Amino acid sequence: MREAIPGAVIGGRYRLDEALGRGGFGVVRRARDLELGAGVAVKEVHLPDSDWPQERASRPARARREARDAASLREHPHIVPVYDLVTEDDRPWMVMRLVQGRSMAQRLADRGPLTPAEAISAARCLLSALEAAHAAGIVHRDVKPANAMTTDRGDILLTDFGIARVKGAGPRGLVTIQDVCAAEGRGAATKSPPARRRATPGSGGCCSSGS
Structure with a gap:
């Protein structure tokens, strides 16, 4: 699946910059919250190339659960907080604290x-x-x-x-x-x-x- 390019704006609000890390489920990018003028991290969730529709459909649902789980724990000082979850190009994008x-x-x-x-x-x-x-x-x-x-x-x-x-x-x-x-x-x-x-x-x- 083609990844988003730096400079793209997700959810009409988050402008993507360089990739910070990659994993099996997606790529995490540095981004800018254009509404607040603040730095954030955005996780682009990869949808699997699979012949089984249920496998492809499960990834967005899992991303939503991950966002809800992390958001429910956002006040804990040793858990990276999730701020937002947006959908762009039929894919979920998770907005998190930008950890320095x-x-x-x-x-x-x-x-x-x-x-x-x-x-x-x-x-x-x-x-x-x-x-x-x-x-x-x-x-x-x-x-x-x-x-x-x-x-x-x-x-x-x-x-x-x-x-x-x-x-x-x-x-x-x-x-x-x-x-x-x-x-x-x-x-x-x-x-x-x-x-x-x-x-x-x-x-x-x-x-x-x-x-």
Whole structure:
């Protein structure tokens, strides 16, 4: 699918700039809120190339759930807040806080493992975020260095609730193999009906400063 180009305006309000990061579910870009004159981050959700309409239709619905889950936790200091969700070209675009910093995965690649003190601090931040999410009935299921942002001030923020599950939501606990591969940045094209697995609260990754 063709990505939006820098300079495009989404939702009549958000002007896109350069890409900040890419993943299996889409690309996150720096953007400008033309209404408020403020910097934001906008996640462009990729729709999968699939012969199965239900797989293609599930991605916008998941983006809307991700936005609602993250928005419900927006007051937490260690969760990247979502401000808005707009639809453009039949695709959902998620508007989030523009974090001045980088992912923990980038930090580890650039500087190596955290010191014991840094690891303890990061763990406390992420555990606080997960505690708040669990208290709201939301299980993240994809905690890993790429989904933890470290700010220039040293704060740690959890992001990407793309495959999160709300406890007791029934079918929301089903995750396709394509979803798992996309979350890890791997292709998962298939001509057969999508296999599914039941995800449990413990089925996500773990955040490890040494990996």
